Amino acid sequence: DQQVKQNSPSLSVQEGRISILNCDYTNSMFDYFLWYKKYPAEGPTFLISISSIKDKNEDGRFTVFLNKSAKHLSLHIVPSQPGDSAVYFCAARDSHGGSQGNLIFGKGTKLSVKP
Amino acid sequence: ETGVTQSPTHLIKTRGQQVTLRCSSQSGHNTVSWYQQALGQGPQFIFQYYREEENGRGNFPPRFSGLQFPNYSSELNVNALELDDSALYLCASSWRRQGRTEAFFGQGTRLTVV
Numbered sequence: 001d002q003q004v005k006q007n008s009p010s011l012s013v014q015e016g017r018i019s020i021l022n023c024d025y026t027n028s029m030f031d032y033f034l035w036y037k038k039y040p041a042e043g044p045t046f047l048i049s050i051s052s053i054k055d056k057n058e059d060g061r062f063t064v065f066l067n068k069s070a071k072h073l074s075l076h077i078v079p080s081q082p083g084d085s086a087v088y089f090c091a092a093r094d095s096h097g098g099s100q101g102n103l104i105f106g107k108g109t110k111l112s113v114k115p
Numbered sequence: 116e117t118g119v120t121q122s123p124t125h126l127i128k129t130r131g132q133q134v135t136l137r138c139s140s141q142s143g144h145n146t147v148s149w150y151q152q153a154l155g156q157g158p159q160f161i162f163q164y165y166r167e168e169e170n171g172r173g174n175f176p177p178r179f180s181g182l183q184f185p186n187y188s189s190e191l192n193v194n195a196l197e198l199d200d201s202a203l204y205l206c207a208s209s210w211r212r213q214g215r216t217e218a219f220f221g222q223g224t225r226l227t228v229v
Contacts, residue, residue: 004157034217043119043205043220044158089157102148102171103207103218105157 003027004092006106015115019077023090023106026071030092034103035064035075038087047088048075080113087111118142119208119221127227128196136191136224138206146170147189148218149181150205158205164189193226201228 005024013019021035031052036044050057050064050073057064063076077084087110091103118141128134140147146165150158160173164183178194187208193200203225207218 006157036220041222043121043207043222046217046219049217091157102160102163102173103150103158104160105150107155107157 001026002106003030004090004104004106006088006090006109008109009107010110010112012112012114013080015082015113016079019075019080019084019111019113021075021077021088021090021109021111023073023075024071025073025092027092027094027104028071029094030104032093033064033066033073034091034093035062036089036091036105037084038089038108044089077111080111082113082115085111085113119206119219121204121206121221121224123224124222125225125227127229130196130198130228132196133192133194134196134226136193136204136206136226138189138191138208138221140187140189140206140208141219144208144210144219145187146209147183147187148207148209149189149191150207151175152203152205152223154202161191196228198228201226 003026034049035047038044048059048062066073087108089108090106120139122137148163149161152158161175162172163170167183180192182190203223205223206221209218
């Protein structure tokens with residue numbers, strides 16, 4: 001049973017426009033959420049995170065929004081650039097998990113930014 | 116560049132064999148986690164080591180085992196390899212502290228079991 005779901009396997013966006021990547025979760029014990037970007041043949045790269053006590057976190061072109069009541073978070077990239085083309089993973093931490101840093105990942109969304 | 120390095124980058128093994136994968140953590144990090152990423156899936160948590168002791172385990176059988184050394188480098192060992200063990204194995208290091216849990220990943224080891 002998937003606790004973190006990224007329902008869009010792929011997304012295509014024009015350069016300069018906004019990219020919105022979505023993520024849903026089922027476990028209300030998740031207290032910390034992260035987004036990672038992954039290029040082929042590389043490991044995931046940390047992008048941005050948000051604590052469950054916040055509803056928004058911004059870092060440059062990247063903003064993460066958290067809606068706890070809907071168990072939904074989204075990553076906004078504005079403006080999108082061709083170099084943003086990668087697979088984006090949403091991840092969550094269970095505050096009652098057996099270990100710190102035990103992250104539960106979604107299946108990823110492949111973002112393609114077209115020039 | 117995360118400072119987390121894994122070796123080897125690629126490996127081919129035969130079913131039933133044993134394999135050891137290695138990870139060098141980012142300087143200053145005391146926690147290392149291992150993940151398995153199958154094709155088309157997100158990374159799945161295998162286990163975590165904190166100060167040389169296992170500190171949590173995912174849904175993986177005991178033939179998956181690990182070690183963390185005093186310098187915080189780590190090994191993942193898999194015995195009796197099965198075809199389904201073919202995957203990208205990722206090591207992630209972090210600094211265990213309250214409220215923050217960003218993990219920094221290495222480039223991974225691509226294991227193929229034939």
